[in-house]
Amino acid sequence: NASGLTGTPTINNKGAGIKLYNVDNALISNVVIHNAHTVGIVCSGLFNSIIENVYLYDIGLKSYAAGVDDIILGDGNGLSLYQGNHAIGNNIVRNCRAENFRDNGFTMYAQNDNTFKDCYSNSISSVTTTNSQGGFSVENTADNCIIRDCTSVNTPYGVILSNDGYRARVIACDFTSDIAGVLISKSIADIINCDISLTGLVGSGIVVGTNDLSSYYDTGSKLINNRIDCIDYTINTKGILLRNPKNVIIKNNEIINAQKFIEAKRGSGIPFASLTESNLIIDNNILLGNCQVIIQINELKGVYINNNIFDGISSAYGIYMNEQTELINIVGNRISQNSSVGIQSIYFEKASSNSLVKNNPTIGWFDASRWFKLSDGTYSSAQLIQSGDGTPENVYYASIGSVWYRTDGGTSTTLYVKESDGTLKTGWVAK
Numbered sequence: 001n002a003s004g005l006t007g008t009p010t011i012n013n014k015g016a017g018i019k020l021y022n023v024d025n026a027l028i029s030n031v032v033i034h035n036a037h038t039v040g041i042v043c044s045g046l047f048n049s050i051i052e053n054v055y056l057y058d059i060g061l062k063s064y065a066a067g068v069d070d071i072i073l074g075d076g077n078g079l080s081l082y083q084g085n086h087a088i089g090n091n092i093v094r095n096c097r098a099e100n101f102r103d104n105g106f107t108m109y110a111q112n113d114n115t116f117k118d119c120y121s122n123s124i125s126s127v128t129t130t131n132s133q134g135g136f137s138v139e140n141t142a143d144n145c146i147i148r149d150c151t152s153v154n155t156p157y158g159v160i161l162s163n164d165g166y167r168a169r170v171i172a173c174d175f176t177s178d179i180a181g182v183l184i185s186k187s188i189a190d191i192i193n194c195d196i197s198l199t200g201l202v203g204s205g206i207v208v209g210t211n212d213l214s215s216y217y218d219t220g221s222k223l224i225n226n227r228i229d230c231i232d233y234t235i236n237t238k239g240i241l242l243r244n245p246k247n248v249i250i251k252n253n254e255i256i257n258a259q260k261f262i263e264a265k266r267g268s269g270i271p272f273a274s275l276t277e278s279n280l281i282i283d284n285n286i287l288l289g290n291c292q293v294i295i296q297i298n299e300l301k302g303v304y305i306n307n308n309i310f311d312g313i314s315s316a317y318g319i320y321m322n323e324q325t326e327l328i329n330i331v332g333n334r335i336s337q338n339s340s341v342g343i344q345s346i347y348f349e350k351a352s353s354n355s356l357v358k359n360n361p362t363i364g365w366f367d368a369s370r371w372f373k374l375s376d377g378t379y380s381s382a383q384l385i386q387s388g389d390g391t392p393e394n395v396y397y398a399s400i401g402s403v404w405y406r407t408d409g410g411t412s413t414t415l416y417v418k419e420s421d422g423t424l425k426t427g428w429v430a431k
Contacts, residue, residue, distance in 0.1 A: 003035035016042045017056075022085045024048050034058045039077045040098070043091075045084020051093045054079070060102030076102025078121070083110040092117065099123050103133060104160070105152065110140040112166075121152040134160040135175065138168045138187070147173060156180075158196065161187040165219075170194060179203045181228070185210040188220040196228045202236045205229075205255065209243030215269030217246035224251050230258035233290035242280070243267045245300075249281045257289040261310075265298035272324050277302030284308065293317045294335065301326040308333045318345040319360075328355040335360065359405075361387055392416050393428040404428060 002017045015037030020026060022045035032055045033040040040056035043049075060076020078098030081089060089111040097120045098105035105121030108114050121135030135152020136159040138145050143166035151174045152158040158175025161168050162185040172193045175181035180203055181196030182189075196205045205228030209218040223240060230237035239255035242248060242264040255261045264280055266272060280303045287294055287310045294310045294317070297303050305319060306329065318335045321328060325348070335345045346357055386396070387405035393416070396404065404416040413430045421427030 001035050002033060002037065016040070018042070020044070020046050022046075026050075027052075029053055031055070036060070039080050040101075041079045042077075042082070043080070043084075044082040045086045046081060046091055047086040047089050049091045051079065051091070052095050054096040055099075056097065056101070056105075057099040059098070059100070061100070076104075077107045078105045080107040080109060081111055081114055086111070088112050089114040091115070094118050096120070097122070098135075104137040105135045105155070107137045107139065108142045108145045110142055112143040112145070114142070115146040115148065116150055117146075117148045119147075119150045121150075121155060123154045124156065133157065134183070135177075136160070138163050140164060141166055143167055145169075146171065149173065151175075152177065154178075157183050159183070161185065161189045163187050177203070180205070180207045182206045183210065184208045184218060184221055186216065186218065190222045190224070191226055192222070192224050194226045196226060198228075198230045198237055203230075204238040204241040205258075206240045208241070208245055208248060209267065211269075212243060212265075212267055213269050214244055214267035217244045217270075218242070218248070219246045220248070221245075222249045222251075223253060224249065226253045228253065228255045228258070230256065233257050233259050233292065235259065238263050239287070244270060245278055245280045246276075247279050249283070250285060251281065251283045252285065254286045254288065258291055260293045260296055261285075261287040261291055263293070263296045263298070264300055264303065265296075266300055272299050275299070275301050277327060280304065282306070282308060286311075288312070293320050296320045296322055297325055297328065298322045299324045303327070304329045304331075305333060306331045309336075310334070311336045317347050319347070321348040321350075323349055325350070326354060330360060331356065331358045333360045359387060391428065391430070392418075392425070394425055396425055396428075398425070398428075400427070 016039045017033030017036045018041045020043045024047055026049040028051045030053045034057045036059050040059050056078040059078050078101045091114045094117040099122045106116055106119055124133050133155060134157035135155045136147050138161050140163060142163045146169045148171045153176040155177055156179040158177045158181040159170055160183045164186050167188045169190045174195045176197045178200035182191050206223055208221055228239045230239055237258050239258040239261045240250060244267045245264055278300045282305045284307045289312060291312055295305055319330055330346060387407055389408045392404040398418045400418050402418040406414050415431040416428045417431060418427055419429045
């Protein structure tokens with residue numbers, strides 16, 4: 001019980017339950033710490049060590065002493081690993097539990113090669129704070145850090161990765177969070193096999209890039225094989241939200257009941273004319289349930305939306321390109337709609353240069369004349385390749401050079417080519 005410690009809490013983390021400085025080969029095991037004013041356990045320069053079976057609760061909530069610190073100060077972290085004199089930690093934190101803390105449950109700060117495994121964060125405190133408040137946090141220059149088989153509940157953020165271009169891996173974790181399950185800022189993060197649930201009125205399952213005004217790219221993250229449940233599509237939730245992504249891969253994820261399943265956009269700190277190709281890959285994801293927009297791309301260049309499946313009840317738009325876009329490939333997606341709201345399956349708000357739309361079958365209550373549409377009524381930007389039952393003549397608008405594969409056709413009626421009449425729905429010729 002650390003509540004009786006005295007001193008000034010803002011100096012050298014006084015008020016911590018345990019402090020270790022530049023220690024090798026330590027073992028901290030089967031310890032309970034509570035009422036610590038600043039941090040439960042703080043290790044600066046710990047390396048080749050194990051922390052296991054530790055329970056930390058009520059951290060950063062107590063005034064240090066009446067008349068000395070009536071205002072709550074200090075970290076409020078359950079457990080923190082810092083660099084000290086050892087950049088390489090090679091520490092393992094396992095089977096530990098943090099509850100009712102003021103900042104983060106577990107923090108890795110500016111030290112490399114640490115692993116958190118089978119750890120649990122629960123119940124952020126109700127104390128007013130400007131701190132980030134995450135179940136787990138990887139910060140500053142911490143590199144090659146791993147969070148595996150961990151759980152965070154009742155926190156604004158499940159895990160915060162803000163380590164200035166260094167790499168972190170989050171594997172097979174469960175996050176139930178109010179604002180975001182995973183928050184990635186300037187980090188190269190692999191988020192793999194995680195289960196994420198949102199509980200707030202505004203939030204995103206995974207956020208890559210935190211600032212709409214950002215002038216830098218968030219580069220290289222991989223979001224693979226995750227399940228994201230946004231609970232309710234009528235509130236402002238997003239499955240995955242990206243700002244200024246570059247070389248980001250979103251693959252084999254399942255997203256349920258989001259207002260927007262995936263949204264990627266340009267931060268205004270990089271002018272569109274100066275924007276290089278994002279090389280954003282959205283591939284083979286399954287998007288289920290109600291939504292407003294399935295996938296929305298705002299002012300990006302170089303986006304590949306391939307082989308995704310949407311099976312929904314109702315939505316306002318399918319794949320939606322908002323404002324300036326260039327080099328957008330939309331190939332092999334299946335969009336199923338089960339409510340008569342008359343949406344556009346693929347919609348470009350403005351003409352997009354050098355884009356490709358090919359073989360994206362739509363099923364259900366789409367407006368048949370608007371399976372692909374530019375808001376100005378033209379189709380000059382993309383050659384379309386599509387398939388479905390029946391003839392496209394007098395049914396589908398398209399630009400000259402577009403192709404229609406008739407799935408119920410016969411001899412000389414299986415393939416149609418749009419040979420005339422500009423962007424009207426006539427001019428289709430059977431081959």
